[in-house]
Amino acid sequence: MFTFKTLAVAATLAVATAGAFAQAASSPAATPRVDQRQANQEKRIDQGIASGELNQRETRRLEKQQNVINRAEDKAKADGTVTKTERRSLHKMQNHASKRIHHQKHDAQTAKP
Numbered sequence: 001m002f003t004f005k006t007l008a009v010a011a012t013l014a015v016a017t018a019g020a021f022a023q024a025a026s027s028p029a030a031t032p033r034v035d036q037r038q039a040n041q042e043k044r045i046d047q048g049i050a051s052g053e054l055n056q057r058e059t060r061r062l063e064k065q066q067n068v069i070n071r072a073e074d075k076a077k078a079d080g081t082v083t084k085t086e087r088r089s090l091h092k093m094q095n096h097a098s099k100r101i102h103h104q105k106h107d108a109q110t111a112k113p
Contacts, residue, residue, distance in 0.1 A: 028081040034073055037094045042066060044101050053105040055112070062101055069093050 045062050048054035054062070072093060076086035 029077045031073060031077070031082055031087070031090065034087070034090050034094065037098075038066065038069065038073075041094070041097055041101060044105070048101070048105045049111070052111040052113070055109050058104040058109065062097070062104060065097050065100065069097060 045054065045059065045066070049059055069090065073090055076082045076090065082090075
């Protein structure tokens with residue numbers, strides 16, 4: 001069972017986290033959607049490595065593509081504002097990367113056992 005103290009601590013953390021997230025999301029340079037997609041795509045690559053769906057060469061190429069997207073995001077944030085055009089470009093890059101991850105995980109190539 002939860003104690004009152006546990007619930008109070010959880011509520012305090014929830015409020016603090018929500019406030020921090022709202023502040024970060026309101027920043028003109030914040031890219032929470034881009035960051036979340038990057039994390040998801042990196043997790044998909046890691047899962048593909050673990051399952052053997054991705055071989056070393058495919059993994060290296062996919063990770064290189066993720067690094068290109070990370071550098072593009074850093075460049076977009078450099079001036080303190082991520083414009084609508086920059087966001088659109090980042091999302092387009094992520095869409096392309098997502099399709100490549102799917103294709104590479106579902107092709108006939110696998111990692112050597």
